[in-house]
Amino acid sequence: MFSSNSSKMFFFFILIFSTLISISSNSWFGCWIGMEINLLSFIPLISNSNNLLSTEASLKYFLTQSIASINFLFSILLKMTLLKNFEMNYFLSIMINSSMLMKMGSSPFHFWFPNLVEGLSWFNNLILMTWQKITPMIILSYYFNKNFILMNIIFNVIIGALGGLNQTSLRKLMAFSSINNLGWMLLSIMISENLWLFYLLMYSFMITIMFFMFYFLNMFHINQLFINNMNSLIKINMLINFLSLGGLPPFIGFFPKWIIINFLIINNMYMLTFIMIIMSLIVLFFYIRIIYSIFLFNYIKTKWIKIYIKNKKFSFINILSYISLLGMILSTFFFM
Incomplete structure (x- = not known):
């Protein structure tokens, strides 16, 4: 039943509506129910x-999300029944934050995330790295423990x-890239929810x-990427x-x-700014290493294989790629 396209579309719509239930709920139980529906629709x-890898991935996802949900429910x-002293509230804020961070695959609860993505298709990875982060991030913003x-x-x-x-796996590489960007997202939601929404939209656009x-x-x-002899447009x-x-x-x-970065510098958070920039440079290093391989390596054994994509959808992706070149123009007008 689950293999048919109609059932997949049904569960996809349930996934979307479950997120809307969680973020529009006015109670903790409503948020929890929305997350449970989301879990049962994504599996x-x-x-x-x-595919044994995808079956294993669905089991891993169910176990980790169930543990996070139990922690959140507890x-x-x-919070609703016991003492309201400061120490208890501080402890509960850490527990709620930890459960939401585990649901997102955030460090130090990230160990399930890179292994899970290896068993998923690109489309499912896209959902996992974008849409599935919305509900935990919104709930996290209700009850921050700043430190x-x-x-x-x-x-x-x-x-x-x-x-x-x-x-060496592109899916694991994108998983660690997602963990790195999750740090920026958490910082952006601490600054402003509008800034977080803008960052999420930009990140979703790029990884899509x-x-x-x-x-x-x-x-x-x-x-x-470098064994296959791709044409110049794809490489660019x-x-x-x-x-x-x-x-x-x-x-x-x-x-x-x-x-x-501007917000951090204005608020004199120089050490955090330094760490964020240095780690971004390391991420850029392994991206540039891949690009270097694509452009300069020449694999003689498969030189006769030439990849040409004659697909209207891919042509649309090409057009979207050039929107990234507008970044400096937008930035210049924004800070004028």
Whole structure:
């Protein structure tokens, strides 16, 4: 039943509505119910009886999300029934924040995330790295523990940068990139919800282009990018999108990061600014290493294989890629 397209579309719409239930609820129980519906609608999307990796991924996702949900439910029950002293509230805020961070795959609760993405398709990875972060992030903004979240931001940017250095799988690479960007997202939602929404939209736009490009090219590992003899237009689009995702200044991916860096400098948070920028440079390093391989490596054995994408959808992706070049123009007008 789950393999048919109609059932997949049904669960996809349930997934969307469950997020709307959680973020529009006026009680903790409403948020919890929305997250449970979200969990039960996402599992049929990622499970596939013909693929052992996706079956394992769905089981891992169910277990980790269930643990986070139990933690969240236990926390809100304690909050509603037990003492209201300061120490208890501080402890409960850490518990609620931890459960939401686990649901997002944030550090130090990220261990399930890179292993999970390896068993998912590009489309399911796109949902996991964008839409599935909305509900936990909104609930997290209701009950911040500032010091705990700042510690998690630093962990996210460091682990996301260092974890991607030794990866050969594109899906794991994008997972660690997502962990790194999650640190920036957490910082942006601490500043302003509008800034977080802007960062999420920019990040979703960039990785949507990347994931659909990998999907059309049927790419899953880094060596496929330089073994296959791609035409110049595809290589240039790869260059633009990787550098934009890394946050290099001429591209649109730098725009939301620039706003966050400006806020940190204005508020004299120089040490945090230094850590964020250095870790972003490490992320850019392994992106540039991939681009270097794409442009300069020549694999003689498969030189006769030439990839040409004659697809209207891919042509649309090409057009979207060049929007990233507008980043510096938008940034200039914004800060005039």
